Amino acid sequence: MMSNFYTSDAGDMRNAATLQTLYKISEEDIQYIRGLGEFMLPQMDHMVHTWYEWLMTQPEYEQFFADSRALHHAQKMQHIYWEQFIEAQLDDNYVESRRKIGETHARIGLSMTIFFAGMSIFHDLFSKIMAQRNLKLKEQVRTIDAVSKLLHLDTGIVCEVYTIMSNETITAQSRSLMEMSTPVTQIWENILLLPVVGIVDSKRAQDIMNAVLSAINRTQSRIFILDISGVAVVDTAVANHLIKITKATRLMGCESTISGISPAIAQTMIELGIDVGTIKTTANMMDALNDSFRSLNLQIHKVER
Amino acid sequence: MGYSTKIMDYPKSIWIVIHREADITRSIFESQRMAQSLGFDHGRAQMIATAVSELARNIIKYAQKGKIIITPLNERRRSGIEIICQDTGPGIPNVDQAMEDYFSSSGTLGLGLPGVKRMMDEFEITSIVNQGTKVIIRKWL
Numbered sequence: 001m002m003s004n005f006y007t008s009d010a011g012d013m014r015n016a017a018t019l020q021t022l023y024k025i026s027e028e029d030i031q032y033i034r035g036l037g038e039f040m041l042p043q044m045d046h047m048v049h050t051w052y053e054w055l056m057t058q059p060e061y062e063q064f065f066a067d068s069r070a071l072h073h074a075q076k077m078q079h080i081y082w083e084q085f086i087e088a089q090l091d092d093n094y095v096e097s098r099r100k101i102g103e104t105h106a107r108i109g110l111s112m113t114i115f116f117a118g119m120s121i122f123h124d125l126f127s128k129i130m131a132q133r134n135l136k137l138k139e140q141v142r143t144i145d146a147v148s149k150l151l152h153l154d155t156g157i158v159c160e161v162y163t164i165m166s167n168e169t170i171t172a173q174s175r176s177l178m179e180m181s182t183p184v185t186q187i188w189e190n191i192l193l194l195p196v197v198g199i200v201d202s203k204r205a206q207d208i209m210n211a212v213l214s215a216i217n218r219t220q221s222r223i224f225i226l227d228i229s230g231v232a233v234v235d236t237a238v239a240n241h242l243i244k245i246t247k248a249t250r251l252m253g254c255e256s257t258i259s260g261i262s263p264a265i266a267q268t269m270i271e272l273g274i275d276v277g278t279i280k281t282t283a284n285m286m287d288a289l290n291d292s293f294r295s296l297n298l299q300i301h302k303v304e305r
Numbered sequence: 306m307g308y309s310t311k312i313m314d315y316p317k318s319i320w321i322v323i324h325r326e327a328d329i330t331r332s333i334f335e336s337q338r339m340a341q342s343l344g345f346d347h348g349r350a351q352m353i354a355t356a357v358s359e360l361a362r363n364i365i366k367y368a369q370k371g372k373i374i375i376t377p378l379n380e381r382r383r384s385g386i387e388i389i390c391q392d393t394g395p396g397i398p399n400v401d402q403a404m405e406d407y408f409s410s411s412g413t414l415g416l417g418l419p420g421v422k423r424m425m426d427e428f429e430i431t432s433i434v435n436q437g438t439k440v441i442i443r444k445w446l
Contacts, residue, residue: 171327199330233333233355236417237362264348268355272420273406 012160016095023153025090029146033088036143039133040086040126047125048078054121060114082122085150098154102161106169112162119151182207184215190222191292192254195285197230205241209248216254223292224249227285229260239274246279255295257281259288318376323392324369329361332373339375340386344446353386353444356421360390360440363417368394368437378443385426385445396434404430 014022040047052075055061065071084097105115126147130140182204187193192215194208212224226245228234234242246256257280261269269276282288293300319339321332336357340350357373364371371392378385397403406419418440422428427443 174327174330199333201326201330203326232337233351233358235355235358235362236420237358262348264351267348268352268424271352271423272355272359272417 016090016092019095019153019157020090023149023156025146025149025153028142029149030088030090032139032143032146033086033150036126036130036147037086040129041083043129044079044082047082047122047129048075050125051078051118051121055114055118058114060110064108064110085154088150095157098157099161102158103165105158106162106165112159115158115162116155119155123147123151182211184211186215186219186221187289188292188298190220190296191289192216192219192221192224193227193285194225195227195230195260199232200238200241202237202241205238205245208241209245212245212249213252216249216252221254222296224254224256225285225288225292226256226258227260227288228258228265229262229284231260231265234265234269234274236272236274239269239272239276243276243279255280257288257291259283259285318374321373321375323361323364323371323373323390326365329358329365332361332375333358336373336375336386336388339377340444343377343384343386345386345444349444352424353388356424356442357388357390359417359421360388360442364390364392364394368392370394371437378445383445385443387441387443389439389441391437391439393437396436396438397430397432398434400430400432 052071055065065074081097081101084094101115104110105112127144130143133140135143181197182194184192184194192212194212196208200208208226212226215221216224224246226242228242231238242258246258249256258276259282261281261283280291282291319335321328321335323329323332333354337350337354340353341347345353357375361373364373371390371394374389374391376387376389378387404418404422418430421440421442425442425444427441429441430438432438
């Protein structure tokens with residue numbers, strides 16, 4: 001179930017060993033962190049409790065942890081998290097568990113600010129508890145340094161996954177918007193209309209093609225008006241897509257008109273050297289509709305009352 | 306390549322990593338938005354965005370991965386926009402040929418580069434085989 005969340009190549013997916021080198025976490029650092037275990041683990045309940053007391057003062061608390069089961073679960077996860085932290089077994093399972101946290105935060109919409117603040121509070125708790133021990137100053141400083149490095153590594157992974165997940169969400173949203181916006185409509189007997197708005201990429205061009213061809217098949221329409229006045233850019237790739245669509249409709253006995261060629265688009269197409277051949281184009285949808293009526297021998301009359 | 310592109314050199318730039326089609330969309334929107342905020346009218350902004358789209362598509366098609374840097378230009382007497390498209394792809398063996406209309410090494414229309422050049426005020430291309438291609442385009446207000 002996990003595997004698909006962040007297989008995207010959109011983010012940094014370094015493995016555990018590489019990350020350890022990157023954050024300059026030495027074996028000595030790991031020993032210092034593990035050395036915390038006997039002292040820290042008995043205090044874990046206290047630490048998690050302190051953290052939740054802080055969280056209760058935040059608006060997020062009501063939203064995410066009002067349900068006692070959710071709270072209990074989060075506290076349990078927190079225990080596991082810090083136990084893993086102190087075990088400092090920096091393998092790919094460790095990295096995976098951190099990615100899972102980023103994934104969870106992104107999925108439920110718990111902000112990175114809360115995560116960062118939480119890490120900072122734990123760092124503070126670590127320092128305070130350390131200070132209670134009778135350690136040499138040098139050893140204390142080394143331990144806190146080691147803890148900081150690992151905290152940074154954790155934070156980095158979580159933040160990376162959070163970003164990837166957010167980007168994925170945006171991509172998915174725009175994708176679904178695009179899919180919704182291929183409404184081929186029969187506006188008159190024998191006339192189909194599709195206004196295209198936004199970006200035409202290869203996936204969308206294919207969607208348009210499918211939608212139009214099946215609409216022609218269904219309605220037996222003779223004319224298809226493709227209005228591109230809302231298209232962001234018409235580059236050679238988009239033009240190629242449009243030309244292909246009109247050729248396909250023609251094969252099905254339906255003539256296409258591309259309407260909505262603005263002055264800017266016309267000029268751009270000329271500069272790019274795009275040759276639309278015999279495809280009929282008009283400046284606006286009204287002209288295209290008028291032409292369609294004419295070729296279907298239809299006339300619109302104002303009725304005298 | 307023989308030049309470095311450091312992030313600090315472009316304090317007001319937008320950097321976009323290009324490696325999938327959605328990144329083309331982003332480069333279109335970002336270049337159009339920056340052009341309009343600089344004072345280009347809708348049509349000219351659209352033309353700039355079209356040029357960027359063309360170059361971004363080339364990155365995906367030929368190099369798979371690259372980046373686009375969109376920078377506002379403010380000189381004493383004029384302002385404009387600059388877009389750098391850089392990839393570490395196979396490079397173009399014969400740049401002059403690639404700049405001719407109707408030349409394509411991929412079997413498509415291949416009108417991209419000369420068209421982009423016509424739409425912009427300035428066009429520079431550097432390409433080293435097996436190292437990559439860098440295209441810099443500028444348009445002045």
